[in-house]
Amino acid sequence: MRERGGTMLPIIQKSCMIFDIDVADREEAIRLMADCLYKNGYLLDKDQFCQDVYDREKIYPTCIGNGISIPHGKSEQVKYTGICILRLKNSIFWAVNQGKEEYVDFLVLIAVEEAKADIEYLKVLANLSRNLLHKSFVSYLKEKNVEDVYNLLKGITI
Numbered sequence: 001m002r003e004r005g006g007t008m009l010p011i012i013q014k015s016c017m018i019f020d021i022d023v024a025d026r027e028e029a030i031r032l033m034a035d036c037l038y039k040n041g042y043l044l045d046k047d048q049f050c051q052d053v054y055d056r057e058k059i060y061p062t063c064i065g066n067g068i069s070i071p072h073g074k075s076e077q078v079k080y081t082g083i084c085i086l087r088l089k090n091s092i093f094w095a096v097n098q099g100k101e102e103y104v105d106f107l108v109l110i111a112v113e114e115a116k117a118d119i120e121y122l123k124v125l126a127n128l129s130r131n132l133l134h135k136s137f138v139s140y141l142k143e144k145n146v147e148d149v150y151n152l153l154k155g156i157t158i
Contacts (some may be wrong), residue, residue: 011124014150015040016084026094030054030071033084033109040093042082042111049111051075061095065103066138072110072125083108085149087142106142113156129154
């Protein structure tokens, strides 16, 4: 088990930050991020994890406004809790949310160990979401380079 120091480390790694690419749709975005988490040792089975995330999206879309979505999955296929950041060149359609089409260009995929789902998932999601309510925080995420965004995110307490 990885030790937690009260911050987003080691939940976030620079190697799990993908910036300024294009994807066709949300399924491709989720697969790309899951593949990154798998290659970095966070997942046991990326295909099943993707299915868990798709199933979660069917319950209620995870877009939160400002072009941001936080897809997430509590899964037995998660070895370690982790996140993958995907910043897109162009927005993609994510879902219809409260009668409105939502497009996103910044995604945070959260993979949570099933055994720790109640505690870790809520802490990571709550603290990250709280920061995403601030326009200056969102602007920083969408404008800065990987190193700057990584340094900002790793300092978020959980």
